[in-house]
């Protein structure tokens with residue numbers, strides 16, 4: 001396979017493409033910050049359902065949920081479209097991508113494929129989730145507990161959380177490598193931090209689910 005065919009899935013590098021790459025990194029970073037804060041917000045129920053209710057009331061009084069929710073959805077769709085420029089959607093592109101991966105034997109291409117798969121899962125599931133949240137305002141710990149206890153929302157959230165956590169950890173790692181934060185020398189240390197981040201996210205989410213499952217409604 002010629003080099004031309006092998007690099008088919010990569011868009012041509014020019015000034016615009018570079019700017020779109022920066023936009024993708026910035027939007028990805030902002031979304032990661034949002035998801036981190038969101039986990040802490042929902043996780044506040046672990047300390048006390050009143051705390052979660054109070055925070056939800058505060059955000060809704062300021063219209064942060066009503067305006068922020070659709071805004072997050074838009075940023076997410078924009079971020080996906082920016083990433084989709086490089087996704088191997090066509091069969092020819094996918095074959096070229098596979099050949100590239102095999103040839104390079106590089107972990108980066110595998111990580112990137114994981115990013116593509118998790119991005120599609122997040123786009124579909126987070127859209128459903130945000131729509132459901134905005135359609136059933138106000139947010140209360142009791143309503144969240146009812147969803148977890150009586151619906152199929154728990155498995156839904158577990159899949160969404162796994163996809164989001166993996167996508168964010170790999171994304172942050174790749175941003176770090178691109179801007180030179182993660183170097184060959186400190187790479188093992190950063191990999192370790194990323195595993196800590198995954199474990200901490202899983203632990204907070206686990207406790208959140210336990211608390212919501214045990215809440216009397």
Ligand code: HEM
Nearest residue numbers: 042068069072126130133139144147157160161164205208
């Ligand atoms: C932007 C508007 C959003 C609002 C208002 C919101 C609100 C909430 C609320 C109230 C819960 C508690 C469970 C429930 O009530 O059913 C929850 C859970 C959850 N949300 Fe969101 N969410 C938003 C966006 C997102 C996004 C963009 C993601 C991921 C990409 C996400 C991932 C999750 C996950 C995984 C849970 C389960 C709890 C956990 O595992 O810690 N949410 N969300």
